[in-house]
Amino acid sequence: MSAHLNRLSKREQEIIIETYVSDPPKTLLELGERFGVSRERIRQIREAALTRLRAFSDDEFDMIVCQLGVMFFPTSTLHTAKRHGF
Numbered sequence: 001m002s003a004h005l006n007r008l009s010k011r012e013q014e015i016i017i018e019t020y021v022s023d024p025p026k027t028l029l030e031l032g033e034r035f036g037v038s039r040e041r042i043r044q045i046r047e048a049a050l051t052r053l054r055a056f057s058d059d060e061f062d063m064i065v066c067q068l069g070v071m072f073f074p075t076s077t078l079h080t081a082k083r084h085g086f
Helices: 010-020 028-035 039-053 058-072 078-083
Strands: none
Touching: 010 028, 010 039, 028 039
16 A cells, blocks of 8 residues: 555545545445544544645545545446556
8 A cells, every 4th residue: 555545544545435436425424424423523534634635746646546446446446547547
């Protein structure tokens, strides 16, 4: 796993993937129910994770998202990885 991904907890990784890579994307409410927290807490966790990821360049950010997608959704993310040239 990339050193970039180590900046995120497993929960943060899953929230980012379920929000941005999953098809269809999960809502804050759905994620809150899954993790046993409020949708506002999910939003806060997501924003904190995105802030850390935004410190990377656009290309690095795209690679991180693809790596996360492959980890959690190996088949559904293949088209995303190909689109980004990975």
